[in-house]
Amino acid sequence: MIAQHYVDMLGGKSVIRQLSEWSTARGTEIGYENVFDYSLGNPSVPCPPKFTQTMLRLLQTCDPVTLHGYSPTLTIPSVRAAVAENLRSRFGVPYTADHIFMTTGAAGALAHALRCVGVPGQNVITFAPYFSEYKPYVEGADMTLRVVPPRVEDFQIDFDGLEALLDKDTAAVLINTPNNPSGVAYSPETLRNLASCLQAASAKFGHHIFLISDEPYREIVFGGAAQQHPAAYYADTLTCYSFSKSLSLPGERIGYVAANPACEKAELIVPMCGQISRGTGHNCPASLIQLAVAECLDVTSDLSVYERNMELIYAELVRLGFTVLKPGGTFYIFPKALEEDATAFCRKAQDYDLALVPGDGFGCPGYFRMAYCIDTKKVERSFDALRRFVRDCYGR
Structure with missing residues (x-):
């Protein structure tokens, strides 16, 4: 007999992982450089x-x-x-x-x-x-x-x-x-x-x-x-x-x-x-x-890239009319979606090759997370897709 509890857990797969897998699959179709994957919090800078x-x-x-x-x-x-x-x-x-x-x-x-x-x-x-x-x-x-x-x-x-x-x-x-x-x-x-x-x-x-x-x-x-x-x-x-x-x-x-x-x-x-x-x-x-x-307690990776990415994304989100708090750290930002249903908002974003994570799984419906631990040039290139998404779907 197997443990039913863990069988039941199979139905609760992480939305973050699902979006990351979607991004990878989409990347095989159009090139991963053209998928703006803000799903997974995986560090993007090398170890020191x-x-x-x-x-x-x-x-x-x-x-x-x-x-x-x-x-x-x-x-x-x-x-x-x-x-x-x-x-x-x-x-x-x-x-x-x-x-x-x-x-x-x-x-x-x-x-x-x-x-x-x-x-x-x-x-x-x-x-x-x-x-x-x-x-x-x-x-x-x-x-x-x-x-x-x-x-x-x-x-x-x-x-x-x-x-x-x-x-x-x-x-x-x-x-x-x-x-x-x-x-x-x-x-x-x-x-x-x-x-x-x-x-x-x-x-x-x-x-x-x-x-x-x-x-x-x-x-x-x-x-x-x-x-x-x-x-x-x-x-x-x-x-x-x-x-x-x-x-x-x-x-x-x-x-x-x-x-x-x-x-x-x-x-x-x-x-x-x-x-x-x-x-x-x-x-x-x-x-x-x-x-x-x-032996490495006195060093870190070059973490400055995350602050640079944050400043770029925060400024763009504000320009587009999002309600968003400026992060004090990490490599995440958590804006309010442009409609009440953040899951629907994030599904629509996928049509523009944007992988955004709805806030429901974080206990905060109506918001979405962007993990900006990606290359800064890719952050900048993602803004065209973000602008088209916001314009086409929300008239902004």
Whole structure:
């Protein structure tokens, strides 16, 4: 007998993946250079030279048996120590190696963090618009995802909405800043208010309500803004990070969980992650990649292309009359569609070889996402198709 739950999931295939597959198929017909694929958030800039050089050196000079062997259950101590020192020096939170656990990207980090602080039957609260995979992540841990409706005027947190959902069964609040899909970064004021809210709720309900901070876009912030670290605002925070965006390494599947040293049972979080790995079959990311990223914590890919693309797209959308917030980071922008049904809007865009993602799956109907991690020249060439689409279908 097979598991019906996963059979049922086959009917819920990601719209993002469907659009990406459509773009690829369409590209075989007309040339992919003529398909303006804003569907998938796949980094478009190469990893930094230092990462490549580090990989080559490790492969050429290290004992192969050691280099390609299993890492310790709690992941490589020297790597954990390097990550802790980097976070400590940047954000002033006194992490040590004992507070870091290396994972298979941010998804692996979230899988561990959710299981560290929640038990089956509890709920996790997040804020629309939110990354659509949060639902299977949370439900995979036998918990329920509750969604606070979007505050569309600025996509910061609606605290009245949050307080309405917090209850005795709330295990954690899950945030993503800078945010996929909106591109908005939570302000220091928002983070301070969130910390106060969670402190009050924890006291009210008699248990620690954790903050799980999903931060794969932490390094992609615009306008010279300071990078925020929510753990610096709230003690009971588990930070989930990925090097997929900062180092352009999505295929290497490497990230970490960082437990704020001041959180409840901080000394147990990493050992618990080791046991969670046993139960989920995670069993540590590749030793080679752990060692390589540990030497590249002070560099990023050339992330400036994303800000350049954002400025171009934002200006064009405003010129065409879209309602849109200017992103503070990531490589996403989230305009309001020109009709109430964003899915219909995005279907019409396909006739102009534009792949746009409707906001329904992000908990925000009526909006659509553009992932502008593509070549800048292609961004500029897409504007002719966008203008024709808007003119022909909406008279603008």
